[in-house]
Amino acid sequence: MNKDETMSETMKDAPADALTVEPSESAKAQSYHYHVMRRALDKIDAAGERIPLESLATELNMSPAHFQRLFSAWVGVSPKRYQQYLTLEHAKALLAERHTVLETAVAAGLSGTGRLHDLFLRWDAMSPGEYARRGKGLTIRHGWFASPFGEVLAMGTDKGLCGLAFAEECGRVAAWQDMAGRWPAARFEHDPDSIAPWVEAAFEGRGEAALHMIGAPFQIKVWEALLRVPSGHVTTYSDIAHAIGSPRAVRAVGTAVGRNPVSFLIPCHRAMRKSGGLGGYHWGLPVKRAMLAWESARAEA
Template structure:
């Protein structure tokens, strides 16, 4: 049964999609609210609640021209300097360094045999999420409104594991991020299944500062293989941990946001949300 939270999320998702498609015409609040069949005042309150900013500011941020502007100004040296020196605002995730422990070759090969995996469901500003963890760290996070489908996707990643629906401390520490609680960042650990190349790409994504964007080519250069943009794209598309490993911060060189495993509208929503949080 669809809850009020689901209805509200779907409304904001529809609004975000409309903004992304029609940003050049700069649609006003009344126009968007009319499409959602709600009053303008209700729409503004709802948008602020889910996106943390006004529809107008969100529209300004998610425009492709703004993304191009960021890319033009973000040279590699400045990018590296920004990451190394950090920012003063605690609302940024530049200092998020998730401890990554890759699974052993045997664990990788046998589909998680002998692994005990806890999983649970939660709500985020971007829809429902499923999060799963081993005793070493979070191994999976994905946006999915259908719990049955979410669990099926999880088990396909670890077909031989033992699953228990249980919220544990590792999951809780990860979910605190959605509440703007950065105090638990150092407690976040990941236990990932991937090749050495994938782990290297995923780790490089953690170096993209909160509220900033990078490109596939830039990531390829960072890992020491400037010609591997396509392989980098494939590795990013295989990211098993949504949001914590910020693959949503990687866009095309042209400035367009590009594909996202959990939907282009959701990607635009997350980019805009992070942008407004880092530039209040």
């Protein structure tokens, strides 16, 4: 069966509410905030320089006061300060000032319970044999949730979250196809309540979020390395390759980073090119830039 046939089969067998459930009022508000950020990002890029608050608000058809309230509610800092985190130059500054060399972290070891900003993160990796069965025997529960980066499709097993897909750039259908197509033999149930505590912990930074990392052994090694990169810092694909003991596998590392199924919690958005370029991002480059800006602003607030 080819990829298109697999995706069609996945969509045919998907619960009817996988794509049709209406987001809550909170989710709608979060999505609206993200779209404001997305439009602001485009305006700032087009200008090539910092835009005064009044001008930026006018271009977005808002009053300066309303625009400032939205930004402050979303990220915790003013639009004037936030603009510096949205520029492309900020990526290069991150690499120069907050570049984490992973070999040191690797030498220190990684326990089963990691620390990610204010969140306790517990993770459990699937065995190679389980991965080879493409999800057979697994029940994966899913639901749509609000996030600081727009609407997110969350998936989880009994052990923890196994998928987070951001739909603002690619849409719900593409997000569902991508995630469900990774484990075509699994049984999918629409049950957002069962995974809601983990999702809330992930984005509110409080409590404990559990991860069930489903991937090939090499991919899991790459994802474990990403978990060592602190919030507000970045690393490079080549650093990751060295950290996992495969210095020549930079291209394979990039592929594994791109296949990370639990975006944001496994922080693939913190991986950059050695040149300071952002590289790609599976859920859209604007989402990656927004995540880096959001984390940087909070780290310095």
